[in-house]
Amino acid sequence: MKPLVLTDIEGTTSSISFVKDVLFPYARRELPRFVRDHGDEPEVRRWLDAVAAEQGGICKDEVIVEVLQGWIDEDRKHTALKALQGMMWKSGYREADFTAHIYADAADALRRWHRDGHRLAVYSSGSVAAQKLFFGNSDAGDLLPLFKAFFDTEIGGKREPGSYARIAEALSSDPAGILFLSDVVAELDAARAAGMRTVLVDRRADYPEPRTGDACNGHRRVESFEALSPA
Numbered sequence: 001m002k003p004l005v006l007t008d009i010e011g012t013t014s015s016i017s018f019v020k021d022v023l024f025p026y027a028r029r030e031l032p033r034f035v036r037d038h039g040d041e042p043e044v045r046r047w048l049d050a051v052a053a054e055q056g057g058i059c060k061d062e063v064i065v066e067v068l069q070g071w072i073d074e075d076r077k078h079t080a081l082k083a084l085q086g087m088m089w090k091s092g093y094r095e096a097d098f099t100a101h102i103y104a105d106a107a108d109a110l111r112r113w114h115r116d117g118h119r120l121a122v123y124s125s126g127s128v129a130a131q132k133l134f135f136g137n138s139d140a141g142d143l144l145p146l147f148k149a150f151f152d153t154e155i156g157g158k159r160e161p162g163s164y165a166r167i168a169e170a171l172s173s174d175p176a177g178i179l180f181l182s183d184v185v186a187e188l189d190a191a192r193a194a195g196m197r198t199v200l201v202d203r204r205a206d207y208p209e210p211r212t213g214d215a216c217n218g219h220r221r222v223e224s225f226e227a228l229s230p231a
């Protein structure tokens, strides 16, 4: 069977600045209204309560909103924040406030690999719902049908080998048959420890200083998807 490609999003298929300068500010702005209008819905309350519990127990929604806005400012990859962000971005895509950025080389390669019979999957800190919105509303059109599976941090943290072992199991694949693409060396280290093949995606638009030598920690490095063949 051909290798399965598992890809990260931010800094890998898509620009860090789109996430930081468009998606995060949108969620930050929408949070107070979103919590006021939807805070009683069980799927929203579940995550707000999880945030409150981390703050030591019951606290007012206004306080939870401030905590979450602080986490957005710090770029915390917290599962509760990511789930709530995904729900808020839905209206942004629906109202056509933005489409999701994807590098042209990434969109072309994903389409080519899919056509060539590679299975494709996503592993991102963004929630599965946010990932589906992202690829369903990308600058390059609806890329959702290309993907077989989506994983977020509900399966475990991106720097933990166990998460990659669980992903391989969920995909019924030997880890050695999976190629993981990411812009973060610590994530690649964890995937390699679980037995996956790895490639560091080191884009100049996201990382002005090339990461070479020891900085790659032995991972193969590319500057775009163009030079990459998963075979």
Ligand SMILES: CSCCC(=O)C(=O)COP(=O)(O)O
Binding pocket: 008, 009, 010, 011, 019, 023, 077, 082, 085, 123, 124, 125, 126, 127, 130, 131, 134, 158
């Ligand atoms: C697809 S959701 C938007 C991206 C996001 O919130 C995020 O945290 C992305 O992190 P990644 O693991 O894809 O680097």
Ligand SMILES: [Mg+2]
Binding pocket: 008, 009, 010, 011, 012, 182, 183, 184
């Ligand atoms: Mg990334």
